[in-house]
Amino acid sequence: MTAVPVSMTDVRELVDGALRAAVGRLDPRTYRVAAYHLGWADKEGHPRKAPAGKALRPALALLSARAAVAPPESALPGAVAVELTHAFSLLHDDIMDGDRMRRHRPAAWTVFGEASAILAGDALLALAGEVLLEAPGQGSARAARALSAATRRLIAGQALDMDFETHRRIGLDECLTMASDKTAALLACSCSIGAVLDGAPEPLCDALEEFGADLGIAFQLADDLLGIWGDPESTGKPALSDLRSRKMSLPVVAALNTDAPEAARLAELYARPGLSEDDLAEAAALVEAAGGRAWAEMEAESRIQRAAEHLVTARLPEPVRADFLHIADFVTGRDH
Amino acid sequence: MTAVPVSMTDVRELVDGALRAAVGRLDPRTYRVAAYHLGWADKEGHPRKAPAGKALRPALALLSARAAVAPPESALPGAVAVELTHAFSLLHDDIMDGDRMRRHRPAAWTVFGEASAILAGDALLALAGEVLLEAPGQGSARAARALSAATRRLIAGQALDMDFETHRRIGLDECLTMASDKTAALLACSCSIGAVLDGAPEPLCDALEEFGADLGIAFQLADDLLGIWGDPESTGKPALSDLRSRKMSLPVVAALNTDAPEAARLAELYARPGLSEDDLAEAAALVEAAGGRAWAEMEAESRIQRAAEHLVTARLPEPVRADFLHIADFVTGRDH
Numbered sequence: 001m002t003a004v005p006v007s008m009t010d011v012r013e014l015v016d017g018a019l020r021a022a023v024g025r026l027d028p029r030t031y032r033v034a035a036y037h038l039g040w041a042d043k044e045g046h047p048r049k050a051p052a053g054k055a056l057r058p059a060l061a062l063l064s065a066r067a068a069v070a071p072p073e074s075a076l077p078g079a080v081a082v083e084l085t086h087a088f089s090l091l092h093d094d095i096m097d098g099d100r101m102r103r104h105r106p107a108a109w110t111v112f113g114e115a116s117a118i119l120a121g122d123a124l125l126a127l128a129g130e131v132l133l134e135a136p137g138q139g140s141a142r143a144a145r146a147l148s149a150a151t152r153r154l155i156a157g158q159a160l161d162m163d164f165e166t167h168r169r170i171g172l173d174e175c176l177t178m179a180s181d182k183t184a185a186l187l188a189c190s191c192s193i194g195a196v197l198d199g200a201p202e203p204l205c206d207a208l209e210e211f212g213a214d215l216g217i218a219f220q221l222a223d224d225l226l227g228i229w230g231d232p233e234s235t236g237k238p239a240l241s242d243l244r245s246r247k248m249s250l251p252v253v254a255a256l257n258t259d260a261p262e263a264a265r266l267a268e269l270y271a272r273p274g275l276s277e278d279d280l281a282e283a284a285a286l287v288e289a290a291g292g293r294a295w296a297e298m299e300a301e302s303r304i305q306r307a308a309e310h311l312v313t314a315r316l317p318e319p320v321r322a323d324f325l326h327i328a329d330f331v332t333g334r335d336h
Numbered sequence: 337m338t339a340v341p342v343s344m345t346d347v348r349e350l351v352d353g354a355l356r357a358a359v360g361r362l363d364p365r366t367y368r369v370a371a372y373h374l375g376w377a378d379k380e381g382h383p384r385k386a387p388a389g390k391a392l393r394p395a396l397a398l399l400s401a402r403a404a405v406a407p408p409e410s411a412l413p414g415a416v417a418v419e420l421t422h423a424f425s426l427l428h429d430d431i432m433d434g435d436r437m438r439r440h441r442p443a444a445w446t447v448f449g450e451a452s453a454i455l456a457g458d459a460l461l462a463l464a465g466e467v468l469l470e471a472p473g474q475g476s477a478r479a480a481r482a483l484s485a486a487t488r489r490l491i492a493g494q495a496l497d498m499d500f501e502t503h504r505r506i507g508l509d510e511c512l513t514m515a516s517d518k519t520a521a522l523l524a525c526s527c528s529i530g531a532v533l534d535g536a537p538e539p540l541c542d543a544l545e546e547f548g549a550d551l552g553i554a555f556q557l558a559d560d561l562l563g564i565w566g567d568p569e570s571t572g573k574p575a576l577s578d579l580r581s582r583k584m585s586l587p588v589v590a591a592l593n594t595d596a597p598e599a600a601r602l603a604e605l606y607a608r609p610g611l612s613e614d615d616l617a618e619a620a621a622l623v624e625a626a627g628g629r630a631w632a633e634m635e636a637e638s639r640i641q642r643a644a645e646h647l648v649t650a651r652l653p654e655p656v657r658a659d660f661l662h663i664a665d666f667v668t669g670r671d672h
Binding site for chain 1: 361362363365366424428431432433450451452454455457458459461462463465466469470476477480481484485487488491492494495496498499
C-alpha cells in the first residue's frame with residue numbers, strides 16, 4: 001500500500017510511536033489481537049516488519065493542527081484517536097461482513113475467533129476516547145465529543161450498508177448518505193481534530209470539517225470506481241470485485257437509478273444467484289453505458305472542487321492548503 | 337427482577353427518560369436492536385411494558401452526586417452513561433459467550449443476528465462517551481476519562497474470563513482480578529461518577545470509588561454463590577447453573593486451590609465432558625466441603641465491611657451513607 005505523501009514520513013513515525021504506546025496499555029490478550037490487526041505482529045505475537053498502512057487519517061489530523069498554526073505534535077492524541085477508531089471499525093466490519101481477508105492477510109477474527117476480535121474492537125474504541133481525553137488543554141473534551149459523534153455516524157453508515165444487502169431498491173440519495181456516514185464522517189473529523197484540540201475558532205474547524213466531508217465522498221467514489229475498473233495489480237483485489245460481491249456501490253446505484261434500458265438489465269444481473277466472468281464483464285459495461293461511471297467521475301471531481309473551496313474560505317496558510325490538496329489528489333488517484 | 341430500593345422509584349423514572357432520549361439519537365436500525373435489548377420493545381419494535389431492570393448503576397451514580405452534596409439530577413448524564421456501558425457489555429458478552437437468553441428473553445443477537453448486535457453494542461458504547469461529554473461543567477471530561485478507563489478494565493476482565501475457558505489451572509488471585517475488572521470497575525465508576533461530574537475533591541471521589549470496588553467484589557461473590565446454591569425460583573436460572581456450565585466462579589476456584597482431598601475430585605468432575613444431575617450435586621457438595629462456600633461468604637462479608645469503612649473515611653452525610661449501605665445490603669442479598 002502506498003503511503004500518504006506530503007513530507008509525512010517523519011509524521012508517520014511520530015504517530016506510530018504514540019499509537020504503539022496507546023495500544024500497549026491494553027491487557028496482554030486484547031493487545032495480541034490488536035497488534036496483529038494493526039500489522040505489528042504475526043498471529044504468534046512475533047514482531048513483524050509491517051508494510052505501513054496509508055496512515056491517511058493521522059496525516060490529516062496533524063495537518064489540521066498546522067491549519068490552526070499549531071505545531072503538528074499538538075494533534076498527536078487526535079491522530080492516534082482517529083486511527084484507533086478506524087482500526088476498530090475495520091476489525092468489527094470484517095466480522096459483520098464475513099470478510100476473511102484484510103490487507104492481504106487473514107482477518108483477525110479468522111485467526112483469533114470472533115469473540116476475541118469483537119472484544120479487541122471494543123478496546124480500540126474505548127481507547128480512542130481515553131487517549132483524546134488525556135490530551136492537555138481545553139480542546140480535548142470538544143475533540144472527544146466530535147469523535148464520538150463521528151463514530152455514531154460511522155455506525156449508522158454501517159447499519160445502512162448492511163440494510164442494503166436485503167436487496168431492496170436503493171436510492172442514490174440514501175447511498176450518498178451511507179457513504180457520508182460510513183466513510184466521510186471520520187475523515188471530516190480527522191481533518192478538523194487538530195484544530196479543535198488547539199481550541200481554534202469554530203469557523204476554521206467547521207471549514208476543515210466540510211473539506212473532509214467532501215473529500216470523504218470523493219474518496220469513496222474513487223474507491224468504488226477502483227472496485228469495478230481498478231487494476232488488480234494495484235488494488236490487490238480481483239478484477240470487478242465489487243460486482244462479484246454485488247456491492248451497492250455509488251456507480252452501481254447511480255446506474256440502477258437511471259431510465260436507461262441498461263439499468264433494468266443490470267438489476268436483473270444483480271438479482272441472479274451466481275454470475276459468470278462474462279456476466280461480470282457485461283455488468284461493468286452496463287454500469288458504464290447507463291452513465292454510472294461518468295456520474296461517479298464527475299461527482300468526485302465536483303466534490304474535490306468544493307473541498308478546495310472550503311480551504312479558501314478557511315484562509316489557510318498557503319503551504320498547508322497545498323498539503324491538504326496534495327492529499328486530496330492522492331486519495332482520489334488524481335496523481336497517479 | 338427486584339429493583340434497587342432506597343426511595344429510588346422516582347430516580348428510575350428520571351434516568352429512564354434521559355436514557356430513552358439518549359438512545360433515541362441512534363439511527364433507526366441500531367435503535368431497534370438497542371430498544372429490544374433494553375427491554376423497551378419486542379422484536380417487531382412494538383413498545384413493551386418492560387419489567388424494569390435493577391437500575392443498580394444509575395442508582396449508585398445519582399447517590400454519588402448526593403455524596404458530594406450536589407442535586408441527584410446533576411449526575412443524570414453519568415447515570416445514563418454507566419447504564420449504556422453496562423448495556424453495551426451485556427450485548428457483546430452474550431455474543432462472545434454464546435448465551436442465547438437474557439432476562440428470560442432471547443438474547444438480541446439470536447433475534448437480529450450477530451452483525452446487528454455487534455453494531456448496536458458499539459453504538460451504545462460510543463453513546464455513553466458522548467452523553468457524558470455533553471454534561472455541563474468542568475467535571476465531564478474527568479468523568480468521561482474515568483468511564484473509559486473502567487471500560488478498558490471491563491474488557492480486560494472479559495478477556496481474562498474467556499481465557500479461563502481454556503481449562504488451565506486458575507489461581508484465586510487472578511480470579512479476583514478478573515472479577516475486579518469485569519464487575520467491580522464499572523460499579524466503582526458508578527459509585528463516584530456523580531461526585532466526579534460535580535468536580536468534588538479527589539479524596540471524596542477516591543473513597544467512593546473504593547467503596548464501589550469492594551462492593552463490586554462482594555456483589556460478584558453473592559452472584560457466584562447464587563449461581564450454585566440459589567433458588568431457581570428467584571434467580572430465574574436452573575439449579576446449580578454455574579456448575580452445569582463449568583463456570584470458574586470464585587467459590588469454585590477457591591475450592592480448587594485448597595489442599596483438601598475434595599479439590600482433586602472437583603477438578604476431575606470439571607474436566608469431564610458431561611455431568612449428570614448427581615455429578616452436579618456432588619460438585620456443589622465438594623465446593624462446600626473444600627471450603628469454597630465458606631470462603632466466599634466470609635470474603636463477601638469482609639468486602640462489605642471494608643466498603644462501609646470507605647464511607648466513614650469519606651465523611652458522607654448520614655442519610656447518603658445509609659442509602660449506600662442499604663444498596664450494598666440489597667445487592668449482596670443480606671436484606672432478603
